[in-house]
Amino acid sequence: xxxxxxxxxxxxxxxxxxxxxxxxxxxxxxxxxxxxxxxxxxxxxxxxxxxxxxxxxxxxxxxxxxxxxxxxxxxxxxxxxxxxxxxxxxxxxxxxxxxxxxxxxxxxxxxxxxxxxxxxxxxxxxxxxxxxxxxxxxxxxxxxxxxxxxx
Numbered sequence: 001x002x003x004x005x006x007x008x009x010x011x012x013x014x015x016x017x018x019x020x021x022x023x024x025x026x027x028x029x030x031x032x033x034x035x036x037x038x039x040x041x042x043x044x045x046x047x048x049x050x051x052x053x054x055x056x057x058x059x060x061x062x063x064x065x066x067x068x069x070x071x072x073x074x075x076x077x078x079x080x081x082x083x084x085x086x087x088x089x090x091x092x093x094x095x096x097x098x099x100x101x102x103x104x105x106x107x108x109x110x111x112x113x114x115x116x117x118x119x120x121x122x123x124x125x126x127x128x129x130x131x132x133x134x135x136x137x138x139x140x141x142x143x144x145x146x147x148x149x150x151x
Contacts, residue, residue, distance in 0.1 A: 006045050006052065009035060015055040022059025031056070075112050077104035 008014055021031045032042040046053040079101045086094040113121040 005035075005037065006049060009045075010049060010051055015051060018052060019055040019059040022056045023062045024059075025063050028056070071108055071112060074102070074105045075108035078102050 009018060018031060018035075021034055026034070028042055029039045032039045035042065037045075046056065079099055082098045082100050084096045084098070085092050110121070114123075
């Protein structure tokens, strides 16, 4: 059924739709559903047809950049204006502008740093031990006969 179907999606209109779905944040699985194929077929198309792969990449780059910017904004904190208006008879009688602040989000900061600088911020660190390894534990285990240990 899907044999040759890729050709209709390689048109400028088809590629634009695919790019748009990726830009809207749809997963590859959902995009495949929209096309009318299964996910594995879409993965094969991406490997075999660079224009389809490129359309998906372009769309995903846009939304990924927006999410990165939103995460950074949240990590650093920001200010915004809240506007309240009172109306009477369809006319604005009073307008109040309040500057509000969103404080920096520590969780967003941690997430950003762990992903941007994993060598410095990841939780798991590689530690090289030097020196002698004690055999006391092995001796104690031998004395206990290895009881309570399951392999």
